[in-house]
Amino acid sequence: MSNDILFLAEFAAGTPARSALELATGAAELASQSGGSAVALAYGSGAAGGAAALGAQGATRAIVLGDEDRPAITYAPALVAAARDAGLALLAPATPNGRDLAAALVGSLHLPAFGPVRAARVVDGVVETEQATLQGRVITTSRPADGAPSPSVVLVLANTFTPAEGTSGSAEVTQAPAADESAFSRASVTESHEADAKVVNLEEASIIVAGGRGVGSEEGFGPLRELASALGGAVGASRAAADAGWIPYQLQIGQTGKVVKPSLYIGAGISGAIQHRVGMQTAEHVVAINKDADAPIGEFADLFVVGDLFQIVPALTDEIRRRKGG
Amino acid sequence: MKIVVCIKQVPATGVDKRYTDDLTLDRTSVDAIINPLDEYAIEQALRLADAGTADSVTYLSMGPDQAAEALRRALAMGGDDAVLVTDRALAGADEWATAKVLAAALDKLAPDVALMGMASDDARGSLVPGAVAAMRDVPLLSYGSELAIDGTTARVRRLSATGFDWISAALPVVATVTDQVGEPRYASLKGIMAAKRKPLETWALADLGISADELKGAALTRVTDARPPEEKAPTERIENLPAAEAATKIADWLAARKLI
Amino acid sequence: MTYLLTPEHEELRAMVRDLAEERIAPRAAEIDEKQEFPWDLKELLAKQDLLGTCFDERHGGTNLDTIGQSIVAEEIARVDATTSLIPIVQKLGALPIILAGTDAQKDRYFPRLASGEWLAAFALTEAAAGSDVASNRMRATRDGDDYVLNGSKRFITHGSVANVLTVFALTDPEAGGRRGMSAFIVEADTPGFAAPRVEHKMGIRGSPTAELTFDDVRVPVANRLGQDGEGFRIAMETLDRSRLSIAAQAVGIAQGALDASVAYAADRQQFGQRVVDFEGIQFMLADMASQTEAARQLTYAAAARVDVGASDLPYWTSSAKLVAGDTAMKVTTDAVQVLGGYGYITEYPVERMMRDAKITQLYEGTQQIQRLIVARQLLQRAGVAKRG
Numbered sequence: 024m025s026n027d028i029l030f031l032a033e034f035a036a037g038t039p040a041r042s043a044l045e046l047a048t049g050a051a052e053l054a055s056q057s058g059g060s061a062v063a064l065a066y067g068s069g070a071a072g073g074a075a076a077l078g079a080q081g082a083t084r085a086i087v088l089g090d091e092d093r094p095a096i097t098y099a100p101a102l103v104a105a106a107r108d109a110g111l112a113l114l115a116p117a118t119p120n121g122r123d124l125a126a127a128l129v130g131s132l133h134l135p136a137f138g139p140v141r142a143a144r145v146v147d148g149v150v151e152t153e154q155a156t157l158q159g160r161v162i163t164t165s166r167p168a169d170g171a172p173s174p175s176v177v178l179v180l181a182n183t184f185t186p187a188e189g190t191s192g193s194a195e196v197t198q199a200p201a202a203d204e205s206a207f208s209r210a211s212v213t214e215s216h217e218a219d220a221k222v223v224n225l226e227e228a229s230i231i232v233a234g235g236r237g238v239g240s241e242e243g244f245g246p247l248r249e250l251a252s253a254l255g256g257a258v259g260a261s262r263a264a265a266d267a268g269w270i271p272y273q274l275q276i277g278q279t280g281k282v283v284k285p286s287l288y289i290g291a292g293i294s295g296a297i298q299h300r301v302g303m304q305t306a307e308h309v310v311a312i313n314k315d316a317d318a319p320i321g322e323f324a325d326l327f328v329v330g331d332l333f334q335i336v337p338a339l340t341d342e343i344r345r346r347k348g349g
Numbered sequence: 350m351k352i353v354v355c356i357k358q359v360p361a362t363g364v365d366k367r368y369t370d371d372l373t374l375d376r377t378s379v380d381a382i383i384n385p386l387d388e389y390a391i392e393q394a395l396r397l398a399d400a401g402t403a404d405s406v407t408y409l410s411m412g413p414d415q416a417a418e419a420l421r422r423a424l425a426m427g428g429d430d431a432v433l434v435t436d437r438a439l440a441g442a443d444e445w446a447t448a449k450v451l452a453a454a455l456d457k458l459a460p461d462v463a464l465m466g467m468a469s470d471d472a473r474g475s476l477v478p479g480a481v482a483a484m485r486d487v488p489l490l491s492y493g494s495e496l497a498i499d500g501t502t503a504r505v506r507r508l509s510a511t512g513f514d515w516i517s518a519a520l521p522v523v524a525t526v527t528d529q530v531g532e533p534r535y536a537s538l539k540g541i542m543a544a545k546r547k548p549l550e551t552w553a554l555a556d557l558g559i560s561a562d563e564l565k566g567a568a569l570t571r572v573t574d575a576r577p578p579e580e581k582a583p584t585e586r587i588e589n590l591p592a593a594e595a596a597t598k599i600a601d602w603l604a605a606r607k608l609i
Numbered sequence: 610m611t612y613l614l615t616p617e618h619e620e621l622r623a624m625v626r627d628l629a630e631e632r633i634a635p636r637a638a639e640i641d642e643k644q645e646f647p648w649d650l651k652e653l654l655a656k657q658d659l660l661g662t663c664f665d666e667r668h669g670g671t672n673l674d675t676i677g678q679s680i681v682a683e684e685i686a687r688v689d690a691t692t693s694l695i696p697i698v699q700k701l702g703a704l705p706i707i708l709a710g711t712d713a714q715k716d717r718y719f720p721r722l723a724s725g726e727w728l729a730a731f732a733l734t735e736a737a738a739g740s741d742v743a744s745n746r747m748r749a750t751r752d753g754d755d756y757v758l759n760g761s762k763r764f765i766t767h768g769s770v771a772n773v774l775t776v777f778a779l780t781d782p783e784a785g786g787r788r789g790m791s792a793f794i795v796e797a798d799t800p801g802f803a804a805p806r807v808e809h810k811m812g813i814r815g816s817p818t819a820e821l822t823f824d825d826v827r828v829p830v831a832n833r834l835g836q837d838g839e840g841f842r843i844a845m846e847t848l849d850r851s852r853l854s855i856a857a858q859a860v861g862i863a864q865g866a867l868d869a870s871v872a873y874a875a876d877r878q879q880f881g882q883r884v885v886d887f888e889g890i891q892f893m894l895a896d897m898a899s900q901t902e903a904a905r906q907l908t909y910a911a912a913a914r915v916d917v918g919a920s921d922l923p924y925w926t927s928s929a930k931l932v933a934g935d936t937a938m939k940v941t942t943d944a945v946q947v948l949g950g951y952g953y954i955t956e957y958p959v960e961r962m963m964r965d966a967k968i969t970q971l972y973e974g975t976q977q978i979q980r981l982i983v984a985r986q987l988l989q990r991a992g993v994a995k996r997g
Contacts, residue, residue, distance in 0.1 A: 035510070094516055096489050096491070099483070119491060119492040119507075122476060122479065122491075123479050123489060123491050123492075124479075125476055125479070126475070126476040126477070126478065126479020126482075126483070126489075127479050127480070127482070127483045127489070128483075129445055129448070129476050129479075129483075130445070130448055130452075130476075130479060130480030130481065130482065130483025130484045131483045131484075133445055133569070134445075134569070135569035135570045136443075136444055136445070136476055136569075136570070137570060151573075155578065159578060160578070161575050161576070161577065161578075162575070162577070162578050164572065164573050164574040164575075165571065165572050165573060166570065166571060166573055167569060167570055167571075168568060168569050168570060168571050171569040172569070175570075178475075178476075205483075206482065206485075206486045206487050206488045206489075207482070207483070207488060209488045209519065210488050210489065210490060210516050210517070210518045211517060212514045212515070212516050213504060213515050213516070213517045214514060214515040215509070215512070215514045215515075216512045216513050216514070217511050217512040218511055218512040218513075224510065230608075254608075254609065262528065272494075272508055272529060273508065273510070273511075279386070279527050279528045286608065287603070287608045308606060308608060310599065310603075316588065317876070321584060321586070322584065323581065323584070324584050325581075325582065325584065325585065326584070326585045326586075326587070326599065326602055327584050327585070327586045327587070328587045328588070328599060329586065329587070329588035329589070330588065330590070330592065330595055334592035335592050335595050335596060335599075337592075338592040338593050338595065338596035339596040339599050339600065341596070342593075342597055342599075342600045343600055343603075343609055346600060346604070346609060347609070425624075535624070535627070535628055535657055536624055537656065537657045537658045538621070538624070538657060538658035538659055538661075538662070538673075539658045539671055540658075541617075541620055541621065541624060542671060545617075
């Protein structure tokens with residue numbers, strides 16, 4: 024068993040997902056603590072061509088599980104074969120694809136599993152993780168049990184690691200050995216639909232203006248878009264707004280949507296129920312605007328503004344534009 | 350077409366929960382409910398039953414005796430019967446052990462679709478469905494906002510980065526659905542009354558051919574510390590100000606933190 | 610005799626409470642403000658089988674015991690008194706048929722009432738005949754195989770939204786109200802029937818309280834309940850049972866006000882501490898809680914007696930309605946007091962609860978009538994001879 028730190032790297036059209044870059048950085052950090060190397064397990068269309076560039080984030084090697092555009096879960100057999108005993112830990116993003124592949128590993132190889140974690144490190148030769156449990160009320164620290172098989176599978180929340188500014192490294196790319204097919208291989212995409220409007224990937228936004236039930240309508244998001252624009256940020260929403268059809272589901276932040284970690288999050292007309300909170304609670308600065316003085320979001324916001332968002336948001340937009348000299 | 354919905358009973362949110370001194374979750378004397386994300390799986394299964402696509406809906410749960418309550422609540426929403434796998438050896442089971450037990454129970458029940466929600470509220474175990482699929486060597490169709498069956502094929506509608514895809518596989522499958530399925534129905538009064546008469550079987554590990562030893566010491570992770578999160582600075586509040594004044598104060602606050 | 614609250618009762622309560630908190634409570638303020646009958650909530654309750662609790666399974670009902678029915682009314686009233694009237698009046702309107710109807714009449718009307726497809730109403734009160742039921746004036750004149758109804762009714766809850774009404778009219782005006790009144794089932798689409806206006810009220814404002822006019826309304830003999838002249842007795846037996854629903858409603862209103870008071874007082878700070886930490890407030894809350902509980906237990910005790918057909922039924926149901934109604938008024942008034950200025954404004958629900966509570970002291974027999982009933986039963990028990 025080596026001290027390598029493996030990580031999943033998903034590609035689409037030759038471009039790595041942001042999670043791939045984050046995990047590369049994280050794996051490199053842990054590898055420097057363990058004395059091993061950061062090794063990418065790359066999959067998805069264009070992975071073969073794009074994997075070498077992961078070296079810029081600190082990956083020493085990259086094993087290409089496959090290069091085609093097919094559902095991530097179909098790479099599970101190759102992943103299981105490549106991951107067996109291959110390192111101390113395997114980092115997977117806490118995204119649907121990451122979880123599916125991690126689950127396939129845990130089920131096939133009976134590995135210790137952690138997460139989703141908000142911090143990970145190597146201590147005393149084993150991986151140690153921190154996760155928020157009981158709706159964020161308790162932070163637990165965990166390790167593999169003595170004698171547990173390896174690698175430990177660690178689900179990592181978005182924005183736990185910040186991608187390093189590219190250095191000039193290049194990872195050594197090899198093909199994974201051919202693996203036996205399993206039932207996982209039998210899923211296929213039968214229809215593919217593009218959304219009508221292009222949506223920003225919220226996980227990468229550093230400023231987010233989010234709207235909830237209080238916004239009231241699709242038109243109600245207009246002032247929020249203006250504010251986001253003035254701040255140079257993106258628009259997000261709670262599940263209530265997505266369910267009501269006011270914005271596309273890709274913009275939903277929360278337990279069943281995106282987990283975001285912007286430096287500024289402004290929530291307007293959002294009550295702050297736990298399902299939404301878990302999606303944004305690690306934002307650096309949280310501002311909430313709500314006409315309900317008792318809204319739960321008021322308890323964990325850094326700044327809570329009680330008032331009518333349809334008056335305050337436009338006023339704030341104007342003030343910001345004025346200060347920016349626009 | 351037979352569906353088995355796997356559900357989990359969890360402590361109600363908002364209730365005072367804590368870790369015991371030996372750093373396991375204190376599950377005693379807490380109001381228990383169906384894991385909210387499992388309700389969407391129940392709702393999806395019942396819609397397929399309403400449409401005549403599913404001939405039977407069975408609920409499966411693993412837990413202490415008390416978990417039978419969650420199964421009765423599910424039966425009150427609809428469905429035909431339920432199975433509870435309960436055994437002292439299952440106390441403190443981790444995701445792998447849970448998956449192993451559920452996989453064995455599902456092999457015994459042999460559904461066309463083993464349907465689950467996407468995660469659980471308390472331990473956030475999103476790995477169980479995939480692990481179950483791996484153990485049973487059955488395709489996984491996950492994170493569906495809708496599940497559809499066409500003859501001998503199942504497909505899920507899954508959001509992608511830029512829109513959505515339909516991903517399909519031949520039956521039998523393991524499928525998971527998200528909250529985008531739509532509001533779960535309330536149990537009607539007739540449903541509650543009928544639930545009492547629906548069959549609920551209890552199975553022990555021996556009934557699944559699993560020995561307690563196989564699961565004993567199966568927990569591969571251990572919690573070494575539990576602490577409250579970092580103290581946060583108290584919330585600053587702005588209220589009872591006209592919009593323009595509030596806006597100025599907010600902008601000042603943002604500027605002080607170099608956000609604008 | 611004792612009564613038992615079973616696990617099934619608790620399950621029922623949990624189900625109705627969830628439904629009430631998630632779907633009814635958010636609508637309560639709007640219903641009160643717009644004075645609109647909540648058709649959407651009626652559909653919801655129908656779908657949940659909550660409008661069929663007093664009907665047999667053979668008619669599609671769920672045949673809940675009276676305690677169960679009380680729990681349903683109580684849990685809905687806890688969040689909205691107006692909506693709680695939907696199951697309550699469904700039972701009230703159907704009770705004359707339950708008590709005196711033939712199987713043919715039950716088979717004809719109960720399935721659609723149990724499913725909630727149709728609504729029922731009870732039309733007894735007239736402009737000049739409230740507490741004094743016997744002074745009713747509406748007439749039902751026999752004509753061949755029909756009765757022809759002429760007259761008007763006032764203060765009929767749901768009179769303008771009901772599909773079927775149980776109506777009381779004099780078939781023998783000479784004999785007077787006690788012996789000359791008969792009961793009829795009238796379908797609302799019968800020609801000559803109209804609900805020309807509804808009242809503007811202090812409370813339960815989403816519940817339409819209608820004036821009804823009957824202008825040569827023809828009702829077949831097959832729709833008469835019991836025999837000619839049995840109307841007064843049927844009406845009284847109906848009210849002996851239906852007033853218990855009002856007791857349950859009152860208990861629910863009181864509980865809702867109490868819960869709101871506790872939540873507010875625990876949050877509000879004055880003079881450097883939480884309002885709930887002042888003993889004076891705790892004393893008020895304790896009184897509110899213990900009185901509400903007493904009203905509740907009396908209501909269940911009365912409900913149990915209804916189900917065994919106790920001979921002193923009116924003693925119990927009148928006591929329950931009396932105590933519960935007065936309790937609701939007191940508790941809601943105290944709730945406004947606990948919330949202070951905030952209790953007076955519509956942003957908080959307690960002012961609405963106080964306005965809603967008042968009706969429980971007035972309808973289905975005023976508190977004064979209830980006192981007369983209790984006194985009469987009391988004296989009878991004690992062997993005190995009637996006034997000669």
